[in-house]
Amino acid sequence: MSTNLATLFPSIELLSECPNLNETYTYIFHNEKLNCWMTIDKNEVSDREYALLCSLFQEVKPAGLTNESLAEKWIKFLHDKGPVPLKKDTEIRIIQLHFNVKEAIESHLEEAVKLFFDDAMRLIFISSEDAVLIEEKSSYIHTLDDFSSFIVALESDFFITVKMYIGKFHPTTQPFASHFITEQKWFFKGLSRNRAEQIYSMQNTFPFILIDQISEELKQIIHKEILEPIEYDMELLQSVQLLFENGFNASVAAKKLHVHRNTLQYRLSKFQVVTDINVRNFDGALVAYCASLIAMEEYTNRTTLND
Numbered sequence: 001m002s003t004n005l006a007t008l009f010p011s012i013e014l015l016s017e018c019p020n021l022n023e024t025y026t027y028i029f030h031n032e033k034l035n036c037w038m039t040i041d042k043n044e045v046s047d048r049e050y051a052l053l054c055s056l057f058q059e060v061k062p063a064g065l066t067n068e069s070l071a072e073k074w075i076k077f078l079h080d081k082g083p084v085p086l087k088k089d090t091e092i093r094i095i096q097l098h099f100n101v102k103e104a105i106e107s108h109l110e111e112a113v114k115l116f117f118d119d120a121m122r123l124i125f126i127s128s129e130d131a132v133l134i135e136e137k138s139s140y141i142h143t144l145d146d147f148s149s150f151i152v153a154l155e156s157d158f159f160i161t162v163k164m165y166i167g168k169f170h171p172t173t174q175p176f177a178s179h180f181i182t183e184q185k186w187f188f189k190g191l192s193r194n195r196a197e198q199i200y201s202m203q204n205t206f207p208f209i210l211i212d213q214i215s216e217e218l219k220q221i222i223h224k225e226i227l228e229p230i231e232y233d234m235e236l237l238q239s240v241q242l243l244f245e246n247g248f249n250a251s252v253a254a255k256k257l258h259v260h261r262n263t264l265q266y267r268l269s270k271f272q273v274v275t276d277i278n279v280r281n282f283d284g285a286l287v288a289y290c291a292s293l294i295a296m297e298e299y300t301n302r303t304t305l306n307d
Helices: 003-009 046-055 070-078 107-116 144-158 176-192 203-212 218-226 234-245 249-258 263-275 282-306
Strands: 012-016 026-031 036-040 090-100 119-123 129-134 163-166
Touching: 003 263, 026 046, 026 090, 070 119, 070 129, 070 176, 090 176, 107 119, 107 129, 107 144, 144 163, 163 176, 176 203, 203 282, 218 282, 234 249, 234 263, 263 282
Parallel strands: none
Antiparallel strands: 012 036, 026 036, 090 129, 090 163, 119 129
16 A cells, blocks of 8 residues: 555655654654554645545644644735745745635536646635635746636636636745735726726736826816816727727727727727827827726716615
8 A cells, every 4th residue: 555655645754653743744644554654745635635544544733733724724824824835935826716606616616627727726715706726836837818718618617707817926935925915906906897807917907006096186187188078978988998908909999899990980089089189199098098997987986876
Protein backbone atom coordinates (compact mmCIF):
# COMPACT_ATOMS: atom_id res chain seq x y z
CA MET A 1 0.00 0.00 0.00
CA SER A 2 2.86 2.40 0.78
CA THR A 3 4.08 2.07 -2.83
CA ASN A 4 0.62 2.98 -4.14
CA LEU A 5 0.39 5.94 -1.80
CA ALA A 6 3.81 7.16 -2.92
CA THR A 7 2.52 7.19 -6.49
CA LEU A 8 -0.37 9.41 -5.46
CA PHE A 9 1.56 11.54 -2.97
CA PRO A 10 5.25 12.03 -3.91
CA SER A 11 5.96 13.88 -0.66
CA ILE A 12 4.89 10.99 1.61
CA GLU A 13 7.28 9.92 4.34
CA LEU A 14 6.95 6.82 6.55
CA LEU A 15 8.26 7.26 10.10
CA SER A 16 8.69 4.85 12.97
CA GLU A 17 7.93 7.60 15.49
CA CYS A 18 5.36 10.35 15.53
CA PRO A 19 6.94 13.55 14.18
CA ASN A 20 6.76 16.94 15.85
CA LEU A 21 3.20 18.20 15.63
CA ASN A 22 3.98 21.69 14.36
CA GLU A 23 3.77 21.25 10.61
CA THR A 24 1.13 23.69 9.34
CA TYR A 25 1.33 22.44 5.77
CA THR A 26 1.63 18.69 6.40
CA TYR A 27 -0.94 16.01 7.20
CA ILE A 28 0.11 13.35 9.71
CA PHE A 29 -1.60 9.95 9.73
CA HIS A 30 -1.05 6.95 12.01
CA ASN A 31 -1.17 3.50 10.42
CA GLU A 32 -2.24 1.39 13.38
CA LYS A 33 -1.77 -1.90 11.53
CA LEU A 34 1.90 -1.21 10.78
CA ASN A 35 2.38 1.08 13.78
CA CYS A 36 4.00 3.80 11.71
CA TRP A 37 3.29 7.43 10.90
CA MET A 38 2.92 9.07 7.51
CA THR A 39 3.41 12.71 6.58
CA ILE A 40 1.97 14.12 3.34
CA ASP A 41 2.16 17.63 1.88
CA LYS A 42 -1.33 19.15 2.09
CA ASN A 43 -0.96 20.69 -1.38
CA GLU A 44 -0.95 17.17 -2.86
CA VAL A 45 -4.20 16.08 -1.21
CA SER A 46 -7.61 16.88 -2.66
CA ASP A 47 -10.72 17.04 -0.45
CA ARG A 48 -11.83 13.62 -1.70
CA GLU A 49 -8.40 12.06 -1.08
CA TYR A 50 -8.28 13.59 2.40
CA ALA A 51 -11.62 11.99 3.25
CA LEU A 52 -10.37 8.63 1.98
CA LEU A 53 -7.13 8.87 4.01
CA CYS A 54 -9.12 9.70 7.14
CA SER A 55 -11.26 6.61 6.60
CA LEU A 56 -8.17 4.38 6.36
CA PHE A 57 -5.88 5.94 8.94
CA GLN A 58 -6.05 8.00 12.10
CA GLU A 59 -5.14 11.62 11.52
CA VAL A 60 -2.86 13.07 14.18
CA LYS A 61 -3.34 16.75 14.96
CA PRO A 62 -1.44 19.11 17.26
CA ALA A 63 -3.16 19.89 20.53
CA GLY A 64 -5.45 22.86 20.14
CA LEU A 65 -5.50 22.60 16.33
CA THR A 66 -8.94 23.49 15.04
CA ASN A 67 -10.80 21.62 12.33
CA GLU A 68 -10.84 24.75 10.24
CA SER A 69 -11.59 23.97 6.61
CA LEU A 70 -9.38 25.01 3.74
CA ALA A 71 -12.15 27.32 2.52
CA GLU A 72 -12.26 29.05 5.91
CA LYS A 73 -8.48 29.50 5.85
CA TRP A 74 -8.63 31.11 2.41
CA ILE A 75 -11.44 33.42 3.44
CA LYS A 76 -9.44 34.52 6.49
CA PHE A 77 -6.37 35.12 4.32
CA LEU A 78 -8.30 37.18 1.79
CA HIS A 79 -9.54 39.42 4.59
CA ASP A 80 -6.13 39.74 6.26
CA LYS A 81 -7.08 37.57 9.26
CA GLY A 82 -4.78 34.61 8.70
CA PRO A 83 -1.74 33.27 6.80
CA VAL A 84 -1.91 32.12 3.21
CA PRO A 85 -2.87 28.40 3.01
CA LEU A 86 0.04 27.65 0.66
CA LYS A 87 3.44 26.21 1.46
CA LYS A 88 5.48 28.05 -1.16
CA ASP A 89 5.79 31.75 -1.88
CA THR A 90 4.07 32.47 -5.15
CA GLU A 91 1.83 34.89 -7.00
CA ILE A 92 -1.90 34.32 -7.21
CA ARG A 93 -4.89 36.11 -8.58
CA ILE A 94 -8.51 36.00 -7.52
CA ILE A 95 -11.32 35.54 -10.02
CA GLN A 96 -14.54 36.60 -8.31
CA LEU A 97 -17.86 35.01 -9.26
CA HIS A 98 -21.39 36.21 -8.61
CA PHE A 99 -24.48 34.17 -9.51
CA ASN A 100 -28.00 35.45 -9.04
CA VAL A 101 -29.75 32.14 -8.39
CA LYS A 102 -31.93 30.93 -5.55
CA GLU A 103 -31.18 27.23 -5.64
CA ALA A 104 -27.93 25.71 -4.33
CA ILE A 105 -25.36 25.41 -7.12
CA GLU A 106 -22.25 24.38 -5.20
CA SER A 107 -22.05 20.89 -6.66
CA HIS A 108 -22.69 22.10 -10.22
CA LEU A 109 -20.06 24.80 -9.99
CA GLU A 110 -17.49 22.48 -8.41
CA GLU A 111 -18.09 19.98 -11.21
CA ALA A 112 -17.76 22.65 -13.89
CA VAL A 113 -14.53 24.06 -12.42
CA LYS A 114 -13.01 20.58 -12.19
CA LEU A 115 -13.97 19.69 -15.75
CA PHE A 116 -12.87 22.99 -17.26
CA PHE A 117 -9.76 23.93 -15.28
CA ASP A 118 -8.73 20.57 -13.79
CA ASP A 119 -6.46 21.36 -10.80
CA ALA A 120 -5.37 24.80 -12.02
CA MET A 121 -8.13 26.58 -10.08
CA ARG A 122 -9.19 26.33 -6.45
CA LEU A 123 -12.89 27.10 -5.87
CA ILE A 124 -13.91 28.73 -2.58
CA PHE A 125 -17.50 29.70 -1.77
CA ILE A 126 -17.88 33.00 0.06
CA SER A 127 -21.68 32.92 0.28
CA SER A 128 -24.64 31.29 -1.46
CA GLU A 129 -24.27 33.80 -4.32
CA ASP A 130 -20.54 34.50 -4.34
CA ALA A 131 -17.40 32.45 -4.82
CA VAL A 132 -13.79 32.91 -5.87
CA LEU A 133 -11.41 31.01 -8.08
CA ILE A 134 -7.78 31.09 -6.93
CA GLU A 135 -5.18 30.73 -9.67
CA GLU A 136 -1.48 30.30 -8.94
CA LYS A 137 0.88 31.85 -11.47
CA SER A 138 2.37 29.18 -13.70
CA SER A 139 3.66 28.63 -17.22
CA TYR A 140 0.10 28.89 -18.53
CA ILE A 141 -2.06 31.84 -17.55
CA HIS A 142 -5.74 31.50 -18.33
CA THR A 143 -6.95 34.06 -20.84
CA LEU A 144 -10.09 36.11 -21.30
CA ASP A 145 -11.19 33.60 -23.96
CA ASP A 146 -10.80 30.76 -21.42
CA PHE A 147 -13.04 32.51 -18.93
CA SER A 148 -15.56 33.44 -21.64
CA SER A 149 -15.75 29.79 -22.67
CA PHE A 150 -16.19 28.78 -19.02
CA ILE A 151 -19.16 31.12 -18.66
CA VAL A 152 -20.71 29.78 -21.87
CA ALA A 153 -20.30 26.23 -20.52
CA LEU A 154 -22.04 27.16 -17.27
CA GLU A 155 -24.93 28.69 -19.17
CA SER A 156 -25.37 25.80 -21.60
CA ASP A 157 -24.68 22.83 -19.30
CA PHE A 158 -25.91 23.99 -15.90
CA PHE A 159 -28.15 26.97 -16.76
CA ILE A 160 -26.12 29.16 -14.41
CA THR A 161 -25.71 32.85 -15.20
CA VAL A 162 -22.45 34.19 -13.80
CA LYS A 163 -20.81 37.59 -13.47
CA MET A 164 -17.03 37.51 -13.11
CA TYR A 165 -14.21 39.83 -12.07
CA ILE A 166 -10.69 38.89 -13.17
CA GLY A 167 -8.14 40.17 -10.68
CA LYS A 168 -4.43 40.75 -11.19
CA PHE A 169 -1.58 38.56 -9.99
CA HIS A 170 0.06 39.67 -6.75
CA PRO A 171 2.54 38.01 -4.36
CA THR A 172 0.87 36.22 -1.46
CA THR A 173 2.84 38.41 0.92
CA GLN A 174 1.36 41.57 2.40
CA PRO A 175 -0.57 43.55 1.35
CA PHE A 176 -2.40 40.92 -0.74
CA ALA A 177 -5.62 41.33 1.25
CA SER A 178 -5.79 45.04 0.38
CA HIS A 179 -5.52 44.17 -3.32
CA PHE A 180 -8.38 41.68 -3.02
CA ILE A 181 -10.60 44.03 -1.01
CA THR A 182 -10.06 46.77 -3.61
CA GLU A 183 -10.92 44.38 -6.45
CA GLN A 184 -13.99 43.24 -4.52
CA LYS A 185 -15.20 46.84 -4.18
CA TRP A 186 -14.62 47.43 -7.88
CA PHE A 187 -16.57 44.29 -8.76
CA PHE A 188 -19.51 45.42 -6.61
CA LYS A 189 -19.31 48.81 -8.31
CA GLY A 190 -19.59 47.15 -11.72
CA LEU A 191 -22.47 44.95 -10.59
CA SER A 192 -24.33 47.95 -9.17
CA ARG A 193 -24.40 49.52 -12.63
CA ASN A 194 -26.46 46.53 -13.85
CA ARG A 195 -24.60 46.47 -17.14
CA ALA A 196 -24.67 43.77 -19.79
CA GLU A 197 -21.04 42.74 -19.27
CA GLN A 198 -20.42 39.34 -17.76
CA ILE A 199 -16.67 39.76 -17.24
CA TYR A 200 -15.24 42.70 -15.33
CA SER A 201 -11.70 43.85 -14.64
CA MET A 202 -9.90 46.99 -13.55
CA GLN A 203 -10.08 48.18 -17.15
CA ASN A 204 -13.84 48.33 -17.46
CA THR A 205 -14.68 49.25 -13.85
CA PHE A 206 -12.16 52.10 -13.53
CA PRO A 207 -14.43 54.61 -15.36
CA PHE A 208 -17.10 54.10 -12.65
CA ILE A 209 -14.54 54.77 -9.94
CA LEU A 210 -13.35 57.85 -11.81
CA ILE A 211 -16.87 59.26 -12.12
CA ASP A 212 -17.35 58.81 -8.37
CA GLN A 213 -14.30 61.02 -7.81
CA ILE A 214 -15.41 63.85 -10.11
CA SER A 215 -16.25 67.01 -8.19
CA GLU A 216 -19.76 68.38 -8.12
CA GLU A 217 -18.49 71.44 -9.97
CA LEU A 218 -17.33 69.34 -12.93
CA LYS A 219 -20.57 67.37 -12.89
CA GLN A 220 -22.55 70.60 -13.11
CA ILE A 221 -20.48 71.68 -16.11
CA ILE A 222 -21.26 68.38 -17.86
CA HIS A 223 -24.95 68.87 -17.05
CA LYS A 224 -24.93 72.38 -18.51
CA GLU A 225 -22.82 71.65 -21.59
CA ILE A 226 -24.17 68.24 -22.59
CA LEU A 227 -27.01 66.67 -20.62
CA GLU A 228 -29.35 69.66 -20.58
CA PRO A 229 -28.91 70.53 -24.29
CA ILE A 230 -29.74 66.95 -25.34
CA GLU A 231 -32.55 66.84 -22.74
CA TYR A 232 -31.05 63.75 -21.07
CA ASP A 233 -31.72 61.66 -24.17
CA MET A 234 -30.57 58.22 -22.94
CA GLU A 235 -30.73 56.79 -26.46
CA LEU A 236 -28.12 59.28 -27.65
CA LEU A 237 -25.99 58.77 -24.56
CA GLN A 238 -26.06 55.01 -24.86
CA SER A 239 -25.00 55.28 -28.50
CA VAL A 240 -22.03 57.47 -27.56
CA GLN A 241 -21.13 55.17 -24.70
CA LEU A 242 -21.06 51.99 -26.78
CA LEU A 243 -19.10 53.69 -29.56
CA PHE A 244 -16.42 54.65 -27.03
CA GLU A 245 -16.38 51.26 -25.29
CA ASN A 246 -15.98 49.44 -28.61
CA GLY A 247 -12.94 51.36 -29.80
CA PHE A 248 -14.88 53.70 -32.13
CA ASN A 249 -16.00 50.71 -34.20
CA ALA A 250 -19.40 51.87 -35.42
CA SER A 251 -20.37 48.47 -36.83
CA VAL A 252 -19.81 46.68 -33.51
CA ALA A 253 -21.52 49.45 -31.54
CA ALA A 254 -24.55 49.39 -33.88
CA LYS A 255 -24.79 45.62 -33.53
CA LYS A 256 -24.82 45.85 -29.73
CA LEU A 257 -27.45 48.60 -29.92
CA HIS A 258 -29.51 46.40 -32.27
CA VAL A 259 -29.77 49.22 -34.81
CA HIS A 260 -28.55 49.76 -38.37
CA ARG A 261 -25.15 51.41 -38.74
CA ASN A 262 -26.79 54.38 -40.48
CA THR A 263 -29.07 54.87 -37.48
CA LEU A 264 -26.05 55.06 -35.21
CA GLN A 265 -24.37 57.57 -37.52
CA TYR A 266 -27.54 59.71 -37.47
CA ARG A 267 -27.56 59.71 -33.65
CA LEU A 268 -23.88 60.68 -33.46
CA SER A 269 -24.44 63.52 -35.92
CA LYS A 270 -27.44 64.71 -33.92
CA PHE A 271 -25.36 64.66 -30.73
CA GLN A 272 -22.67 66.81 -32.40
CA VAL A 273 -25.19 69.32 -33.79
CA VAL A 274 -26.80 69.86 -30.37
CA THR A 275 -23.68 69.88 -28.19
CA ASP A 276 -21.01 70.98 -30.68
CA ILE A 277 -18.93 67.98 -29.51
CA ASN A 278 -17.46 65.62 -32.11
CA VAL A 279 -17.58 62.14 -30.61
CA ARG A 280 -15.59 60.70 -33.53
CA ASN A 281 -12.35 61.99 -32.03
CA PHE A 282 -10.97 60.93 -28.67
CA ASP A 283 -11.27 64.23 -26.77
CA GLY A 284 -14.90 64.72 -27.68
CA ALA A 285 -15.74 61.06 -27.11
CA LEU A 286 -14.12 61.13 -23.65
CA VAL A 287 -16.21 64.08 -22.49
CA ALA A 288 -19.37 62.56 -23.96
CA TYR A 289 -18.56 59.18 -22.40
CA CYS A 290 -18.22 60.75 -18.96
CA ALA A 291 -21.56 62.46 -19.50
CA SER A 292 -23.18 59.14 -20.38
CA LEU A 293 -21.82 57.50 -17.19
CA ILE A 294 -23.04 60.38 -15.01
CA ALA A 295 -26.49 60.27 -16.59
CA MET A 296 -26.65 56.48 -16.25
CA GLU A 297 -25.66 56.67 -12.58
CA GLU A 298 -28.34 59.26 -11.88
CA TYR A 299 -30.91 57.21 -13.78
CA THR A 300 -29.99 54.08 -11.79
CA ASN A 301 -30.25 55.98 -8.50
CA ARG A 302 -33.68 57.34 -9.42
CA THR A 303 -34.89 53.88 -10.43
CA THR A 304 -33.62 52.39 -7.17
CA LEU A 305 -35.38 55.04 -5.10
CA ASN A 306 -38.65 54.50 -6.98
CA ASP A 307 -38.42 50.75 -6.40
